[in-house]
Amino acid sequence: MGKLLLLGMLILSGCAAVPPTDMHQPLTARPVSPPSPPADGAIYHVGIAEHPLFEDVRARNVGDTMIINIVENTSASTKSSSSANHAGSLSENAAIPVGFGVRLNQGASLSGSSSNKFAGDGASSGTNVFTGTIAVTVIEVMPNGNLMVSGEKQIAINQGHEYIRFSGVVNPATVVGNAVSSTQVADARIEYKASGYLNEAQVMGWLQRFFLTFMPF
Numbered sequence: 026m027g028k029l030l031l032l033g034m035l036i037l038s039g040c041a042a043v044p045p046t047d048m049h050q051p052l053t054a055r056p057v058s059p060p061s062p063p064a065d066g067a068i069y070h071v072g073i074a075e076h077p078l079f080e081d082v083r084a085r086n087v088g089d090t091m092i093i094n095i096v097e098n099t100s101a102s103t104k105s106s107s108s109a110n111h112a113g114s115l116s117e118n119a120a121i122p123v124g125f126g127v128r129l130n131q132g133a134s135l136s137g138s139s140s141n142k143f144a145g146d147g148a149s150s151g152t153n154v155f156t157g158t159i160a161v162t163v164i165e166v167m168p169n170g171n172l173m174v175s176g177e178k179q180i181a182i183n184q185g186h187e188y189i190r191f192s193g194v195v196n197p198a199t200v201v202g203n204a205v206s207s208t209q210v211a212d213a214r215i216e217y218k219a220s221g222y223l224n225e226a227q228v229m230g231w232l233q234r235f236f237l238t239f240m241p242f
Contacts, residue, residue: 048214087165
């Protein structure tokens with residue numbers, strides 16, 4: 026039993042798990058088979074495997090491919106500060122009447138003061154740069170003519186695997202030479218993930234994450 030468990034662990038450690046994806050659609054699609062031409066004896070039928078002679082070659086139908094030039098360069102920063110100050114004081118002289126015109130503790134006084142001060146300051150910034158090229162497939166042609174595209178590229182280097190995924194909605198008017206920039210793609214989702222022992226070495230273990238969640242300091 027122990028040998029079988031050890032063998033299973035070795036097999037699992039040798040297999041690179043595919044990282045999950047956040048794409049909102051399939052990563053590829055096959056074109057729909059055209060209907061059989063009617064048996065009317067004609068040679069040419071409109072709409073069956075039609076290729077216009079006076080239009081440029083670009084993706085139009087489900088299963089067609091196009092090139093996405095990924096050119097993403099984003100930068101964001103924020104800074105905030107706040108302060109509050111409150112101060113108060115109290116002073117009172119008191120005499121305790123006893124009776125028959127006699128007073129005790131003449132000249133007794135009560136005084137107090139309080140202050141509260143708060144100051145806070147925070148800042149954050151982030152920069153992301155992603156450039157590359159990926160071929161995608163038309164998944165769906167929308168009623169207004171826009172194209173929903175999606176694609177994946179896998180790269181295996183030694184013991185590691187890299188996955189580049191892209192999906193979004195393309196306006197055919199922005200396609201030039203069957204290529205479009207990622208900055209012109211609506212609802213774009215871009216992923217760059219990796220698997221393998223090199224990537225796992227950079228990830229905190231599940232037990233460390235468990236204790237980090239409950240530790241108060």
